[in-house]
Amino acid sequence: MLYLLYQTLHINLFQYITVRSGFAFFISLTLSLFLIPRFIKWAKAKNANQPIYDLAPKSHQSKRKTPTMGGIVILASSILSILLCAHLVNVYVLMGLASIILFGAIGIKDDMSKIIGGQNTSGMSAKTKMMFQIIASLIVGFFLFTFSGINHEIFIPFYKYPIIDLHWLIIIFWSLVMISSSNAVNLTDGLDGLATVPSIASMFSLGIFVYMSGNAVLSSYLLLPKISGSGEVVIMAAAMIGSLVGFLWYNCYPAEVFMGDSGSLSIGAFIGYMAIISKNEFLLFLISFVFVLETMSVILQVGSFKTRKKRMFLMAPIHHHFEIKGWAENKIIVRFWIMAIISNIIALTALKIR
Template sequence: MYYLSYFSDYAFFTYISVRSGFAFFIALCLSLFLMPKFITWAKAKNANQPIYEFAPSTHQSKGSTPTMGGVVFVFCTLTASLLSVKFDNLFVILALFCLVLFCAVGFIDDLGKIIKKDNHSGLSARAKMVFLILVSLICCVPLYLSGVLSSELFVPFYKHPLFDMGIFAIFFWVLVFIATSNAVNLTDGLDGLATVPSIFSLATLGIFLYLSGNINYSEYLFLPKIQGLGEVVIVCCALVGALMGFLWYNCYPAQVFMGDSGSLAIGGFIAYLGIISKNEILLLIIGFVFVLETISVILQVGSFKIFHKRVFKMAPIHHHFEKIGWVENKIIVRFWMIALLANLLALATIKLR
């Protein structure tokens, strides 16, 4: 769409805000159109992920629900983005690579589970970690070597960088990728539970991207000035639109799951946005629900290995609330509320610097 401006004196399609809006609606409509077709196809092929045997009993009825919906909304995001972005921007190119590569890792994992009808037959924990580290490096190394992004570390509520990480920035960014992708993956355990907090996180990061990419706004708000960053907002809006289309079929009771192909793609992309906007530490607030879920697993595993006692009835923590009698929809909506409040707090840090 940007290149349509070459055929007209009217600069309408050169604005990031306009192209972001187009990308959002293209991805939304495409997702709403393709998702039911994918559900029908997946049901015919019996492409459903087996339910974990120790999951709450209410989950066993979901065994026939198709999975790998993430492949569809990632495709919709890519299509809408390719129709809307400028292709001379490294940030955008890496953003698209990030989505595809993390989705590919999840796809391999999902496919193994579907083919063998066994929840443990996907990628082993070690193999998945190796793949995630590899794709993280593919996204991180060009950022560092190209010099388009500084290696300085910023923290919330403070307008100056703490220090320059140098070459160690690559290792830190890889850690951010691994932690965030796995955190979203752990959260994806109830219908729509990971989808809405992801939309909130993407919206918040999109605002940071737009402000940091604009020299006037970044200077006024004491945000890092990063040339070309605003173009990534278009990809961000495309993914939000695709996820909203997916949510239409993923909300309770879900007709389709995103699978690892979706959760890893979302987590990897959120990590990427946090890194390029210099909000790696702020991701702890932006993705608070994801952090909460991850901490619950760490506490559960650590407590059991050290003290042979469980902190929660079941981890991640959303299953704990199921075990104590909360209905699924109540857990989902309450976690959505927490995610919204956390992202509002994250946005407040823009002025509290």
């Protein structure tokens, strides 16, 4: 809507991505803060509570009555803000919305199955969930490949030249990035607010890269791949960050609501999408360091048990390992937040060190 006002009424202020990003942030923040208390009240009345694993640490058993599916509010606040502030005929905005909505729908379906069944194991099977994620990511990847101006080359951090052109195989690579990022955030979302701040940090850093890549002058000066038109996605990132900040107000320890898969799957997919359109697929390992750490702990745990019949950690993902060791939950959360912030500061040096 704001971009339409610029085009029809010549309100030049609204042509700037930075201005519309500011509006998007505060609109989604306000909506999130307004809607979440009402969602919590509704969810409690409907017994839409978070199912807890029987093998989960004892401290989690008290969370059985905490409402879940707060991700619906995150998505609703973000999408409405994006519709009001972004240029909606921009292909990068449309594909960004597609990634949020498609992966959000998968998460909502999974959350609803868990709530109705009353157990974490009542959700979609791993194979079914992966099948839907593959379909969703391939749809986004295909339309990006076909209709956007994004190149098909692969870049690595701190090196200014592409290392390979994958051509149509880039669709499969993009799909892998989105699915991996989506599941990584989902695995991390196990403590109050644990996934929220690293998500905000990741979107903030990637938003800077997207803005620079979408600007002809800045991308040329910083030797970044130029992705014309991608800058509009910064508005989407601002909207998501705003809704996450509002959500964190109620999700921080002790949480009054959980985001559930409806939030974590879509947030992770959008982070992966931002890495794709800014050509930072490999830098994402550093930008999303906490998510990578959590995912690797699960992979190592499963691999170790299958090959050696021994566990590397007391419990995976790794945040549960520290819980069982006796660390206070809020201490684990804050320390993981610190790691996320530091890793993103390091990642941002790739803007100049190339």
